[in-house]
Amino acid sequence: MFARIDHIGVAVEDLDAAIALYEQTYAMELVHRETVQAQGVEAVLLDIGENHVELLAPLSPETPVGKFLAKRGPGIHHVAYQTDDIELTLRQLRSTGTRLIDEQPRVGIRDSRVAFLHPSASGGVLTEIVQPSKEH
Numbered sequence: 001m002f003a004r005i006d007h008i009g010v011a012v013e014d015l016d017a018a019i020a021l022y023e024q025t026y027a028m029e030l031v032h033r034e035t036v037q038a039q040g041v042e043a044v045l046l047d048i049g050e051n052h053v054e055l056l057a058p059l060s061p062e063t064p065v066g067k068f069l070a071k072r073g074p075g076i077h078h079v080a081y082q083t084d085d086i087e088l089t090l091r092q093l094r095s096t097g098t099r100l101i102d103e104q105p106r107v108g109i110r111d112s113r114v115a116f117l118h119p120s121a122s123g124g125v126l127t128e129i130v131q132p133s134k135e136h
């Protein structure tokens, strides 16, 4: 169903401070930075081996990540599993009765295609399925 972990999503209040931690202290390379209006976040990707850490800062308190920060504070927000065929993976999940937030894939960071599972269906771990764009 899933090929590997694509990234861990981390909700942050101070993006510059978080970037400093991951770049300078953890010596991870920042490879992409993008405002994703549809998700209400400014997102940063850092490389760790073949995988990534995705830092997420909310564009406003009313966004999902803004609400997450108000309720839980900074920390791990979601895990993203990679697939090379997101339509097939969503069909497989539907066939097991798994509830989805996104019935259809939408555009994610760096031209990926993403879909989130419903939290009630994923054991309390917000779970994203991601199909990277061909260039990445």
Ligand code: CO
Pocket: 007, 009, 054, 078, 080, 128
């Ligand atoms: Co993500």
